[in-house]
Amino acid sequence: MSWLSRLFGSKAAPVVLSPERLERLERWRQLPDADLERSHFQTRYVVVDVESSGLNMVKDRLISIGAVAVVNGLIDTQDAFEVILKQDVVSDTENILLHGIGGSAQREGMEPEDALLLFLDYIGKSPLVAYHAVFDHSMIARAMEKYLGYKFEPQWLDLAWIMPELFQEKIDTNVALDSWLNLFDIENIQRHNAVSDCYATAKLLQVAIARAGDRGAECPARVMEIERVRRWLRRSN
DSSP, rough: HHHHHHHOSSOOOOOOOHHHHHHHHHHHHHOOOOOTTGGGGGGGEEEEEESSSSTTTTOEEEEEEEEEEETTTTEEEEEEEEEEBBBBBBOOOHHHHHOOOOHHHHHHHHHHHHHHHHHHHTTTTTOEEEHHHHHHHHHHHHHHHHOOOOOOOOOOOHHHHHHHHTTTOOOOOOHHHHHHHHHTOOOOOOOHHHHHHHHHHHHHHHHHHHHHHHHHHHHHHHHHHHHHHHHHHHHHH
């Protein structure tokens, strides 16, 4: 049983997909896994951020997904993704004021099954990146299981753990994303907009892989090891 299953409890009822949707899901599943031993500058990373109806990973709903690719170390402003999942119940006013996705946009969003399949098409099998990735992963994985009947368990890099290890001389603790953006003078044009947050986080990823390369961690696998070691050390203390 995965940690996600333990967190969310009992097994969901089986999901029945249309033949077309099932074919799209299977086509994605058959894609080859990314080679995590390839250089950062031969890798396509996808930075992901979500907006949701709240911060409760068990009860709140996924509203939108934003993503930006960092390919061979560069951000391509044309290689971005955003989708709003159709909501049967619109989130409350305070929540809307936070992320700016209004009631009409939520009601007129894409059918969740199609939105999630479109997201899978976009990311392929690229390693995913986020800041505090557990939240983004949990919200997407819950939606994947609910609407597609699929356990979504991709490779993630969590910059909330990686940055303090790479830059211990600057910040040696887990802080808010804005602290790192301010430190490296990275502008976030529209905070709590999924794509805008992704662009800012993508710039932070560029900083991370440059420092990681200087330390001999020249590929995703080595950076993932840095993250695993830091997690282990912090939990052991």
